[in-house]
Amino acid sequence: MSNLVTTLISVLVFPGLFFILTYSLFAQWVSRKAAARLQNRQGPLHTGWQGILQPLADFIKLLVKEDITPAAANKPVFDFTPLFIFALPLAATFLIPIQSITNLWSWEPVASFEGDLIMVLFLMSIVVLAIFLAGWSSGNLFGAVGATRVAFMMLAYEIPLGLVAISPAILARSLSINSIVDWQVASVAAFLTTPSLWGLVTGMVLFIGFAIYVICLLAELEMRPFDMSEAETEIVHGWQVEYSGKKLLLLNAGHDVKMVLAAALLTSLFLGGPAGPVLPPFVWFILKTTLCVLILSNMSVLFARFRIDQLVSGAWRYLVPLAVLQVMAVVALSGVI
Amino acid sequence: MSDRQFVIPIGPQHPALKEPESFLFTVDGEVVVDVDPRIGYNHRGIEKAMEARNYIQNLYITERVCGICSNAHQTAYTGAVEEVAGIEIPERAKYIRVFFHELERIHSHLLWLGVAAHEIGFDTLFYYIWRDRELVMDMLEEISGNRCNYAIPTVGGVRRDLQKDKFPKWHKMLDTLAERTNYYIKVASTEQTILDRAVGVGYVGKEDMIRLSGSGPNARCSGVPCDTRKTAPYLIYDEIPFEHIYVDNGDVLGQVLVRALEVLEAVKICKWVLDNIPDGEIAVKFNPMQKVPEGEAVYIVEAQRGELIHYTISDGRNMPYRHKIRAPTLGNIPSLVERLKGGYIADIPITLAGIDPCFSCTDRMAFYDEGKDKSWAWDGEQLRRHGLEWYKK
Numbered sequence A: 001m002s003n004l005v006t007t008l009i010s011v012l013v014f015p016g017l018f019f020i021l022t023y024s025l026f027a028q029w030v031s032r033k034a035a036a037r038l039q040n041r042q043g044p045l046h047t048g049w050q051g052i053l054q055p056l057a058d059f060i061k062l063l064v065k066e067d068i069t070p071a072a073a074n075k076p077v078f079d080f081t082p083l084f085i086f087a088l089p090l091a092a093t094f095l096i097p098i099q100s101i102t103n104l105w106s107w108e109p110v111a112s113f114e115g116d117l118i119m120v121l122f123l124m125s126i127v128v129l130a131i132f133l134a135g136w137s138s139g140n141l142f143g144a145v146g147a148t149r150v151a152f153m154m155l156a157y158e159i160p161l162g163l164v165a166i167s168p169a170i171l172a173r174s175l176s177i178n179s180i181v182d183w184q185v186a187s188v189a190a191f192l193t194t195p196s197l198w199g200l201v202t203g204m205v206l207f208i209g210f211a212i213y214v215i216c217l218l219a220e221l222e223m224r225p226f227d228m229s230e231a232e233t234e235i236v237h238g239w240q241v242e243y244s245g246k247k248l249l250l251l252n253a254g255h256d257v258k259m260v261l262a263a264a265l266l267t268s269l270f271l272g273g274p275a276g277p278v279l280p281p282f283v284w285f286i287l288k289t290t291l292c293v294l295i296l297s298n299m300s301v302l303f304a305r306f307r308i309d310q311l312v313s314g315a316w317r318y319l320v321p322l323a324v325l326q327v328m329a330v331v332a333l334s335g336v337i
Numbered sequence B: 001m002s003d004r005q006f007v008i009p010i011g012p013q014h015p016a017l018k019e020p021e022s023f024l025f026t027v028d029g030e031v032v033v034d035v036d037p038r039i040g041y042n043h044r045g046i047e048k049a050m051e052a053r054n055y056i057q058n059l060y061i062t063e064r065v066c067g068i069c070s071n072a073h074q075t076a077y078t079g080a081v082e083e084v085a086g087i088e089i090p091e092r093a094k095y096i097r098v099f100f101h102e103l104e105r106i107h108s109h110l111l112w113l114g115v116a117a118h119e120i121g122f123d124t125l126f127y128y129i130w131r132d133r134e135l136v137m138d139m140l141e142e143i144s145g146n147r148c149n150y151a152i153p154t155v156g157g158v159r160r161d162l163q164k165d166k167f168p169k170w171h172k173m174l175d176t177l178a179e180r181t182n183y184y185i186k187v188a189s190t191e192q193t194i195l196d197r198a199v200g201v202g203y204v205g206k207e208d209m210i211r212l213s214g215s216g217p218n219a220r221c222s223g224v225p226c227d228t229r230k231t232a233p234y235l236i237y238d239e240i241p242f243e244h245i246y247v248d249n250g251d252v253l254g255q256v257l258v259r260a261l262e263v264l265e266a267v268k269i270c271k272w273v274l275d276n277i278p279d280g281e282i283a284v285k286f287n288p289m290q291k292v293p294e295g296e297a298v299y300i301v302e303a304q305r306g307e308l309i310h311y312t313i314s315d316g317r318n319m320p321y322r323h324k325i326r327a328p329t330l331g332n333i334p335s336l337v338e339r340l341k342g343g344y345i346a347d348i349p350i351t352l353a354g355i356d357p358c359f360s361c362t363d364r365m366a367f368y369d370e371g372k373d374k375s376w377a378w379d380g381e382q383l384r385r386h387g388l389e390w391y392k393k
Helices: A002-012 A017-038 A054-062 A075-093 A116-137 A141-170 A177-193 A195-219 A243-269 A283-301 A309-335 B048-052 B055-063 B069-086 B093-119 B123-144 B164-190 B192-198 B204-210 B252-276 B328-340 B345-354 B380-392
Strands: B005-010 B024-026 B031-038 B294-301 B307-313 B320-326 B368-369 B374-376
Touching: A002 A017, A017 A054, A017 A075, A017 A243, A017 A283, A075 A116, A075 A243, A075 B320, A116 A141, A116 A243, A141 A177, A141 A195, A141 A243, A141 A309, A141 B005, A177 A243, A177 B307, A195 A243, A195 A283, A195 A309, A243 A283, A283 B123, A309 B164, A309 B320, B005 B345, B024 B123, B024 B192, B024 B345, B031 B328, B031 B345, B048 B055, B048 B320, B055 B069, B055 B320, B069 B093, B069 B294, B069 B307, B093 B123, B093 B345, B123 B164, B123 B294, B164 B252, B192 B252, B192 B345, B204 B328, B252 B345, B307 B328, B328 B345
Parallel strands: none
Antiparallel strands: B005 B024, B024 B031, B294 B307, B307 B320, B368 B374
């Protein structure tokens, strides 16, 4: 009985639905505010302290807006894809270690099994498919162009994304995100007691992986410089162009959750997950993921938007070989340490 | 059209266009194969309205032809009218007109640079450039009281004087502008993501540009030296030392460079004007009821977007018999079509914005029957009736 209650609480309240949704609103605010300050603007300012409630206010506003389905749209697909775009990344966050609700100092995820890393990557790819369907079904030319661009972009970043995500798994000899975090904690502790050259080299190789992963996630999240699938000046918001009201709300919420998921993956695979001294795991999780969100939004204000052909050729010319080299280095290192 | 090709409409309403204008793009995948521009969505009957008002009232109409090049239109209009009326304006007025002409060029070019950065998705640069543009906007506001539509030239001179005690402050502001512009030139010519989106995009060579009769920065970026301030100097431009800016890149990077370098030259001209401005009257008297002798005149100025032509005919009354405005964008559209063909969809916004289009200046309305080779125009009453009929359907 108590087992059922704790499961329900961890799925619905903490660290499940409620926490993730609240935190994704906070992440949206952090990303908007940081980007605005870097661009010499103020960003959200009036709703709550420094506009911290602005994402929530935007969501409430979208709830009361009219929800239009264009006559040319394929209605069932058009109606259901926003649900998938919202629900799939949310489901993936249950596999991320954040905080156990029975033990303050443990970070057991809500669900964990051998191979859940593959599951998360799979869910993220399915989101792209849902986005493609969303754009294609809207019956709008700009939507169709945006949808094909999303599919093209997937060709560019999916391979390096998968390769780099596997490299910590090779070192940890496990495909479970939780075991990867445990391995990182153990090896960092071992490195701190007996520093070794190989530990340093491993850290550097993983840092390259981190950099590649950030670039791929920028493309996955459709953030600048890889936002050509919604490029406002070119194709008027691309695949989202026909969405309004509650469906747009779901799309926006899905994007925020995806951003949290991306930051959480970065944290879990490369930054030691929710582990850290003194403070409980969820505090470390929030600190580290906020750092990742800041890195992502900082990257996104630094560059001009690439063209789709430049992204694909650039990814295959530089990112894929670099990712392959990184994985080879990791395989070699896993034999040494 | 093969089944791989489809037509994307850009406009009349589109975020890349700040004004309503329609372009039908035939695309093959991501590549543009054909462009069909359709101008004429923004017809306001300004030339007709001018025929019913006297020369002073028309000042306010010409100023409102365009929001960005309002001063250029007024400069050209007053120049043409003064030529017909045989008015010689005071020397100091000429200097003040040049000062405003160049300040407006600075603000327009900086505005364009920001918009160009926005079109290639580099919003950070856009915000920075527009922040620095506030300097020149502040100067314009300080002198004229307005951020656009300054109402400075009038028939017979200018309406406001420059105050001597403000000169050191303006010198300092202009120096800051030059310094920031130099920084943006450095950013635009070294930042790799900008170069990826600008080099080779929308290329038109020198011969093609001459054949397609482009003007302004659009032509000068293809290596055609066509700055009216140098080729046919007006006001006091023959006395001012400044460079004739043109580059032979022919692409979007060339357009960025031409405009950025012209900002630097405009700053130089403004500083020269502040140093050399003579004392004296700023206007000779011109009465709104004053009759202007019969005659006609053409006055050409170099507006920010290119060669701006005002042509006026007087039949001896106190209002023009006909006033014709030829805005630079009209001449730039053939080369714009050439620039767009063969490019990517992703490059459409920056190429479109590249000529700094101003459709409100450009649009006219006339009917043309291709079969009979006959053209005619409608008057206001016919237009009104057509509008009523159209919405009854």
